[in-house]
Amino acid sequence: MIQELEKEVPIDPRTGIIILFAANTAIFFNKSIYVEIAIIFSLAVLLVYSKCEMTALKWIICFAVVMILQYYIIPMLPEVIENLLLFMPIFFRKFFPCLMAASLMIKRIPAKYLVTAMQKCKIPWKIIVPLSITLRYFPTVKREIKYIKDAMKLRNIGRIKKLEGIIVSVIVLAAAASDELSAAAVTRGIENPCAKTSYIVLRFKVIDYVCIFIGLAFVLAIFIF
Template identity: 30%
Template sequence: MDGIVKGIIKLNPLTEIILLISVSIISFTNEGIKMDTLILVIIAMISSCTGLIRTSIKALSIFAILQGIKYFVFPILPNTISAHFGLLVIHAPKLIPIFLVGQILIKTNSIRSIIYALKKIHLSDSLIIPLAISIRYFPSLREERMLISDAIKIRGVTGLKKIKVAVIPLLVTASNTADELAQAITVRGIENPARKTFVDDTRFHIWDGIMLALCIIMFFNARFQLFL
């Protein structure tokens, strides 16, 4: 699994969770392209400051491509094609800022910090435990898939046999990884009701205050159209 990304600013995990919820609500309650673009640009700037510059560039590029398809390609296509793919092109750009905030949350914090933030908002352990396992599970599974793919290339396997050789080890690895992560997180005492201490700095700093103020401003702008 990749290490924790560090940038010129560091946000509290709880602030990033609030930002994720705010962007999710605003993105799907807003219908204007100007507001969608503004939200994405703001989140891309925040993402770049936290160290995810390449991810921000990719998000902006995908957004620009989808908007180009929507406004320049769809008008010249037959209605049948536009009707089938229109929903994807219309709603996919709204998911990009949400995905970007999710990347900030996952890649700039350790799992224990995220768990601590979720406990601070009194989220149930029945939700925290599966979420913590999922955050660690998918990157681990991706690494295993890459290792299996490299092994297949080295052995020179091709054709349908390549699918067979890749799928079976991946399924076995997925099952084993899930069991190992569940056991590891249980051994660490996540279900222990006693109060836990954390080595990480969990205090709110000035950047957290700025982000919370930004969330409030975006809410008011989406509701009353103050700027756009």
């Protein structure tokens, strides 16, 4: 069982939580562009290691575009427009580390492992329950939207009617999905106050210790530089 889990999950979910907190720290306290570039590069390498190559490439391209806008294109504009637009790339750039860490957890760490990790970290169930339902909610709605689009393509529905059909269907599906997920959580005994057990076995591997060490090193570098 442990070998199967190691193949399915690239890093321990607790490591992902630590990386996410480190990324949030980088958002609020980092002042060095070099440290920021190193953080982005490290997260991209972790995404590649987790077999999310296209996701890593997209984030690298987005970060490069924002940097070019901030340092090369916007300074060429008139001063009034420059002052109005300069905050936008700085604002978006600050969220990149957090979004990259979150995309890794969403794409490669299933919700059941994340719930077990939060339970191991002694996080209150008042946080675990809504978060676990939220993590299952959006993939469910996304899958249903794909089915709706495929059905409309088969019926050759026009763009205006397609937009109307998608909006109405999404509203109905959103309500139905929330009811189904809530019922599934109750069925699994989520309201039972007794101590929860799990068949999932989590343990740190070498890559987890490496990621935690690098994350803590970046947090220290943020306050030093």
